[in-house]
Amino acid sequence: MISTRGRYAIRVMIDLAKHDDAEYVPLKDIAERQGISKKYLEIIVKDMVAGGLLVGASGKGGGYKLVRKPEEYAIGEIIELMEGPLAPVACLSKGAPECPRSATCETLSLWAEYDQMTHDYFYSKHLSDLL
Amino acid sequence: MISTRGRYAIRVMIDLAKHDDAEYVPLKDIAERQGISKKYLEIIVKDMVAGGLLVGASGKGGGYKLVRKPEEYAIGEIIELMEGPLAPVACLSKGAPECPRSATCETLSLWAEYDQMTHDYFYSKHLSDLL
DNA sequence: CTATTTACCTATTGACATAGTAGGCAAATA
DNA sequence: TATTTGCCTACTATGTCAATAGGTAAATAG
Numbered sequence: 430m431i432s433t434r435g436r437y438a439i440r441v442m443i444d445l446a447k448h449d450d451a452e453y454v455p456l457k458d459i460a461e462r463q464g465i466s467k468k469y470l471e472i473i474v475k476d477m478v479a480g481g482l483l484v485g486a487s488g489k490g491g492g493y494k495l496v497r498k499p500e501e502y503a504i505g506e507i508i509e510l511m512e513g514p515l516a517p518v519a520c521l522s523k524g525a526p527e528c529p530r531s532a533t534c535e536t537l538s539l540w541a542e543y544d545q546m547t548h549d550y551f552y553s554k555h556l557s558d559l560l
Numbered sequence: 561m562i563s564t565r566g567r568y569a570i571r572v573m574i575d576l577a578k579h580d581d582a583e584y585v586p587l588k589d590i591a592e593r594q595g596i597s598k599k600y601l602e603i604i605v606k607d608m609v610a611g612g613l614l615v616g617a618s619g620k621g622g623g624y625k626l627v628r629k630p631e632e633y634a635i636g637e638i639i640e641l642m643e644g645p646l647a648p649v650a651c652l653s654k655g656a657p658e659c660p661r662s663a664t665c666e667t668l669s670l671w672a673e674y675d676q677m678t679h680d681y682f683y684s685k686h687l688s689d690l691l
Numbered sequence: 692c693t694a695t696t697t698a699c700c701t702a703t704t705g706a707c708a709t710a711g712t713a714g715g716c717a718a719a720t721a
Numbered sequence: 722t723a724t725t726t727g728c729c730t731a732c733t734a735t736g737t738c739a740a741t742a743g744g745t746a747a748a749t750a751g
Contacts, residue, residue, distance in 0.1 A: 431648050433710065436667070443666050455726065469711055475728070487727040488719025504670065517562050535574055535690045536567070539635065543681055550674055559666045564739065586697065600740055606699070618698040619748025 435511040437465055437473050442482070442507060442556050446499045453485075453492035473511070480510040499560060505551030515547050516540075566642040568596055568604050573613070573638060573687050577630045584616075584623035604642070611641040630691060636682030646678050647671075 444459050456474060460467035474493060477483045482502070483493045495502075509515055513522075518540045520528040531537060575590050587605060591598035605624060608614045613633070614624045626633075640646055644653075649671045651659040662668060 430650065431671075432708090436649065439667055453726090457726080466711070468713080471728075472711085478728095485727055486719080487717070487725085489725045490720065491718085491726045493727090518567065519561065536570055539685060539690065540562075543678075546677060546681060547674075550677060554670060559670065563737090584697090588697080597740070599742080602699075603740085609699095616698055617748080618696090618746070620696045621749065622697045622747085624698090 431508065432512060433469075434473055434476075435508050437463075437470065438477055438482075438507055438511045439504065439556075439559070440465075441470065441474060441477070441493075442495070442499075442502065443559055445483070445493060445495050446556055446560055448494075450494065453490065453494050455492040458492075476511065482507065482510065499557035500555050502556040503552045504554040504556065504559075505548065507556075508551060515551060516544050517547070518544075562639065563643060564600075565604055565607075566639050568594075568601065569608055569613075569638055569642045570635065570687075570690070571596075572601065572605060572608070572624075573626070573630075573633065574690055576614070576624065576626050577687055577691055579625075581625065584621060584625050586623040589623075607642065613638065613641065630688035631686050633687040634683045635685040635687065635690075636679065638687075639682060646682060647675050648678070649675075 440463050441459055444462060445454055448454050456470055457467055459465075460470050463470075474483065474485070478485050478493075481496065484496050485491070485493050505515065516522045519525055520531065520537075521540055521544045528534065571594050572590055575593060576585055579585050587601055588598055590596075591601050594601075605614065605616070609616050609624070612627065615627050616622070616624050636646065647653045650656055651662065651668075652671055652675045659665065
């Protein structure tokens, strides 16, 4: 299941996308509108900045804003940044050590096909599709 | 991600499907062939019996066997028994209390569509497809 | 009727993730 | 200089994951 990290991140993105591109939006406002603890959002938003989804600005008039247009954010990108790989099994994650069972594994193609489906789905949807 | 509970359960089912339908297969043999701790498999197999996937028999000549033909087990059924609902968010699980945000939630259709895809996929695949 | 084989049951453990809370420092503006 | 805002470290309670440990009950072979 998708955890609050991923779900809240998407809601923050939607909230920001609905506001003027030029202005920074204080996290306090987002937290109030979304009914989510501001303190908890701080942790989540920090990772979003580190991952290049948002930029932040301190001080009065500061806050966060998107760095790209909503149609340029794939939902899969947001989810993978916040939750880790979409892969249903560890051996299909990018950079995973090769599984010793892979040559004879009867379930590998089941997971691989599902992984492909999931990837295609979440990278075909963009932030702009949620507005 | 699918945990060992679900993955091992499927491997046990495949192992059993490869053996004579009429005979009980001791868990010790399955554990050795699959390279999985027998003690851990006991816990998993117990839930599989409780869920109606297998039957067990004690004593000499005992073990476990399938109760249906491999083509009559949907993979989704096995996964949901062992891992809980396939739903990507709690509000889409069967019997979940209605989410207060559902009327205005901008992400609900995203998750619902993915949920449908996942369900369709894992209920279209059967144990017999993995042999 | 006894020994062996097998399933079945309860309990415990260490490591990790989840979903936060708490308190303070740093930067930018009015 | 005061206020607003982001940013940083640390802590905690709860639960899940992946087992391990040790025993009881049932069935069969001899």
